[in-house]
Amino acid sequence: MSDAPKKQPTILETIYAQRAKDVEVAKSTAGTTPEDISALLAMHLAPPLIPLVDRLKRNPSSNTASPSPSLMAEIKRASPSKGPIAMTTNAAAQALTYALSGASVISVLTEPTWFKGSLLDMRLARQAIDALPDRPAILRKEFILDEYQIAEARLHGADTVLLIVAMLSPDRLQALYAYSLSLGMEPLVEVNNAREMNLALELGAKVIGVNNRNLHDFQVDMGTTSRLVEMVRERDVILCALSGISNPKDVQVYKEQGVRAVLVGEALMRAADTGAFIRDLLQWPEPEPERNEPTWVMVSGVKDAAEAESLAKAGADMIGFIFDDTSSRNTTPDAAAQIVDIIRASGLPASSAPTPAAAPVTPAPWFTTQRRNLQSTAVRSLAVGTFRNSTLSDILRIVAAAKLDLVQVDASVPAGWIKHIPVPVIRRFRIDDTADLARPGVHSFALVEHDTSEGDEKNFQKAATLVQAGEAGKWPTPIILSGGLTMKNVARAIQTVGPWAVEISLEADPPADNVREFMAAVKNTQ
Numbered sequence: 001m002s003d004a005p006k007k008q009p010t011i012l013e014t015i016y017a018q019r020a021k022d023v024e025v026a027k028s029t030a031g032t033t034p035e036d037i038s039a040l041l042a043m044h045l046a047p048p049l050i051p052l053v054d055r056l057k058r059n060p061s062s063n064t065a066s067p068s069p070s071l072m073a074e075i076k077r078a079s080p081s082k083g084p085i086a087m088t089t090n091a092a093a094q095a096l097t098y099a100l101s102g103a104s105v106i107s108v109l110t111e112p113t114w115f116k117g118s119l120l121d122m123r124l125a126r127q128a129i130d131a132l133p134d135r136p137a138i139l140r141k142e143f144i145l146d147e148y149q150i151a152e153a154r155l156h157g158a159d160t161v162l163l164i165v166a167m168l169s170p171d172r173l174q175a176l177y178a179y180s181l182s183l184g185m186e187p188l189v190e191v192n193n194a195r196e197m198n199l200a201l202e203l204g205a206k207v208i209g210v211n212n213r214n215l216h217d218f219q220v221d222m223g224t225t226s227r228l229v230e231m232v233r234e235r236d237v238i239l240c241a242l243s244g245i246s247n248p249k250d251v252q253v254y255k256e257q258g259v260r261a262v263l264v265g266e267a268l269m270r271a272a273d274t275g276a277f278i279r280d281l282l283q284w285p286e287p288e289p290e291r292n293e294p295t296w297v298m299v300s301g302v303k304d305a306a307e308a309e310s311l312a313k314a315g316a317d318m319i320g321f322i323f324d325d326t327s328s329r330n331t332t333p334d335a336a337a338q339i340v341d342i343i344r345a346s347g348l349p350a351s352s353a354p355t356p357a358a359a360p361v362t363p364a365p366w367f368t369t370q371r372r373n374l375q376s377t378a379v380r381s382l383a384v385g386t387f388r389n390s391t392l393s394d395i396l397r398i399v400a401a402a403k404l405d406l407v408q409v410d411a412s413v414p415a416g417w418i419k420h421i422p423v424p425v426i427r428r429f430r431i432d433d434t435a436d437l438a439r440p441g442v443h444s445f446a447l448v449e450h451d452t453s454e455g456d457e458k459n460f461q462k463a464a465t466l467v468q469a470g471e472a473g474k475w476p477t478p479i480i481l482s483g484g485l486t487m488k489n490v491a492r493a494i495q496t497v498g499p500w501a502v503e504i505s506l507e508a509d510p511p512a513d514n515v516r517e518f519m520a521a522v523k524n525t526q
């Protein structure tokens, strides 16, 4: 027997050994066996993927003269080297903050013992950003040693996984890489030296991260990435720098060397103002101030071509047709289609409608983005079909026949229907029943109906509260205010509530001149 002192395992070896045990426990637990996970994947229960390589190529500076690297923003409560970092972090809120600050990837540590992460964190991070336009990719940041962890990652909403070359034999690395690709996920392959870089390149990895932190002794050497840059210079590889990045100088050096993305954990978790920190770190442009758009007017209940033409000329942004045979203002799809042709020719000429803002566009949450998109379309007046008590197939048929741009339905319409409607959907909420009003990803716009029996002031205050509740705590929730609005109270409504649009309905039979005066009152209240 040798008397030589037994070599202490490195932290990577210790974590590997623990994760190997954890995986065995999960695999032998009823409900999460490999067969269970495979069956769930075969049932297509994993949410849709986005491609990592494409998403890494886009960031808020991509269309500027001097694009900066993209950001892989990490959710990291604790680490073996630093202990607790930000233990009270809410993974969903942190993910949304990262996404709205321009991150291309959200890296979620799912290791529980040293990093205090979980698959639940990753799933919540994904859910929180799922409805955002151009959401970031979700990375399962883990010590992956078994196909099982990759299948789990996919099932719980990852778009990519980490493969650490230092931790795997070449055969295991190859098998895990191939398995990840078979599930549609291009992995992030992590290396720490030239030998590992060669292995990653032989693999054909398209996204390679150089870890500045040596995972055996925790030493951070920011030159590690710089020394390997030449090895990928002419290759179709996105090179990322991982670990230890905390100030704009670190990023500037990498940018000049051709590094395309940086992964940042601790510095972001400790930042007091995450958005400002990210902009400063990456030298990204300041967010454009929200344009103060004029309040839009929707005139509903139109059924006559001359009436529609005159409203379009007077500047109605949306013209609403009612498809409800109990309404005195009910119309037919054919009549609506003819009117749509006329208003297309009579509304604002495309050249005077606002042009879509040139990229970069500050990322914004769901409803704000829907509003921006609509307000930047060069078509006026937009045709809205208002449906009451219709079936989904009626709605789909009439959208096509009447050439509608938007659909308005009652809040009680099943959310599942809305996904099938091929144009943006306005959901109509009564002011005292707005439970799902701000749920992103289903309807594009929320219309809030006044309770006319309650008096204006009370209604306006309630509606103002909904607007001020805000999206992601920062953007006022865009609502369409409706019901009981007249040329006399609309200015006060706009000032108190701040809706992005107001609706006046011809069902209430206001004379045409009053509608024009209503529109003038709105336009004068900006």
Ligand SMILES: O=C(O)c1ccccc1N[C@@H]1O[C@H](COP(=O)(O)O)[C@@H](O)[C@H]1O
Binding pocket: 011, 074, 076, 079, 080, 081, 082, 141, 211, 213, 215, 218, 242, 243, 244, 245, 263, 264, 265, 266, 267
């Ligand atoms: O941070 C650690 O102690 C650590 C230990 C073992 C494996 C990975 C570790 N951290 C990794 O660090 C980066 C993020 O770095 P930073 O927080 O920006 O400095 C990331 O790759 C983590 O997984």
